[in-house]
Amino acid sequence: QKEVEQNSGPLSVPEGAIASLNCTYSDRGSQSFFWYRQYSGKSPELIMFIYSNGDKEDGRFTAQLNKASQYVSLLIRDSQPSDSATYLCAVNMGDSNYQLIWGAGTKLIIKP
Amino acid sequence: EPEVTQTPSHQVTQMGQEVILRCVPISNHLYFYWYRQILGQKVEFLVSFYNNEISEKSEIFDDQFSVERPDGSNFTLKIRSTKLEDSAMYFCASGRDRETYEQYFGPGTRLTVT
Numbered sequence: 001q002k003e004v005e006q007n008s009g010p011l012s013v014p015e016g017a018i019a020s021l022n023c024t025y026s027d028r029g030s031q032s033f034f035w036y037r038q039y040s041g042k043s044p045e046l047i048m049f050i051y052s053n054g055d056k057e058d059g060r061f062t063a064q065l066n067k068a069s070q071y072v073s074l075l076i077r078d079s080q081p082s083d084s085a086t087y088l089c090a091v092n093m094g095d096s097n098y099q100l101i102w103g104a105g106t107k108l109i110i111k112p
Numbered sequence: 113e114p115e116v117t118q119t120p121s122h123q124v125t126q127m128g129q130e131v132i133l134r135c136v137p138i139s140n141h142l143y144f145y146w147y148r149q150i151l152g153q154k155v156e157f158l159v160s161f162y163n164n165e166i167s168e169k170s171e172i173f174d175d176q177f178s179v180e181r182p183d184g185s186n187f188t189l190k191i192r193s194t195k196l197e198d199s200a201m202y203f204c205a206s207g208r209d210r211e212t213y214e215q216y217f218g219p220g221t222r223l224t225v226t
Contacts, residue, residue, distance in 0.1 A: 032213040043203050043217040044155060088155065092213050098143070098160035098168040100215065104153070 002027045004091050006103035015112050019076040021087050023103055026070070029094015033065055033072045036088040038105065044088055048074060079110045114138045116218035118204050124224045125194055133221045135187045135204030143207040144187045145215055146179065148172070148200040155203070161187065194225045 003026045013019040021035075032051055036044035050056045050063040050072065062075040072091075076083055086105040093099050117136045125131050137144050146158040159169040161179055178190045187206075191198055201222050205215040 034213070034215075036217075043201075043220045046214060046216060049214055090155070098145070098162075098213075099157045099170065100213070101157075102155040 002093055002101055004089055004101050004103040006087075006089055006106045008104060009107040010109050011106055012109045012111055013079050015079060015081060015110055017079055019079045019083065019108055019110070021074040021076075021089075021106050021108065023072045023074075023089030023091075024070055025072070025089075025091045025101070027091065027094045027101070028067075028070065030091045031094065032092040033063070034090040034100070035061075035063060035072075035074045036090060037083075038086045038088055040086075044090075076108075081110045081112055084108060084110045114140075116204055116206055116216055118202075118218040118221050120221060121219065122222045122224070124226065127196060127225055128193055130190065130192045131194060131223060133189045133191070133202050133204075133223070135189075135218055136185050137187055137204065137206030138208075138216060139185070141206035141208050141216075143167075143209070143215075144181070145205040145207070146189045147203045147205060147217075149203065149220075150200040158189070191223075194223075196225050199223055199225045 005024045035048040038044045048063040050065045056063045060077045064073045086107045088105045089103040090100040119134045144161040149155045157170050159173045160167045180188050201220045203220045204218045207215045
């Protein structure tokens with residue numbers, strides 16, 4: 001059974017601090033890794049994707065990938081109350097061209 | 113900025129009835145997907161569609177479900193003989209290409225089966 005695991009939280013972070021979200025995956029063949037943000041009652045919104053080992057930065061967001069450890073993380077710098085949401089990690093299945101496997105999400109709360 | 117749109121936003125149906133959920137993907141995208149999310153649970157892949165045919169489907173996507181691209185813009189999910197456990201948010205997504213796997217979601221249709 002191919003799995004994507006995330007700590008459900010909630011993770012509470014003070015405004016202005018760095019929020020660190022983590023995800024592990026079981027399929028060594030996975031090649032593409034995504035972070036989506038989902039506000040309550042809304043659809044997932046793609047915020048970051050990463051395909052290669054290392055770091056990828058986009059504004060306040062940094063995705064980090066370590067394929068050897070099967071670990072992907074998302075850092076949010078200068079956290080804002082509007083960042084409060086559930087963050088979903090999604091990973092493509094290595095033997096699939098299309099199917100994404102999703103984690104259950106980490107609920108992030110930014111406290112003013 | 114182009115968006116995926118879905119209609120209706122909320123559909124209530126009686127058990128045993130058929131429903132059709134509609135999606136308009138982003139216009140230059142070639143890959144289309146349906147997902148569902150039962151309240152409080154993970155997003156689950158249902159099906160992907162490319163070049164006017166199903167490219168992949170999950171175990172959830174059994175004979176009760178079908179998809180169609182009836183014209184150049186719409187992408188539909190039909191659920192026959194609905195059951196109580198089909199109640200969920202159904203999301204349509206589209207992607208520009210397969211190599212990057214990026215998928216952009218519509219706002220969803222909340223299906224309630226009574």
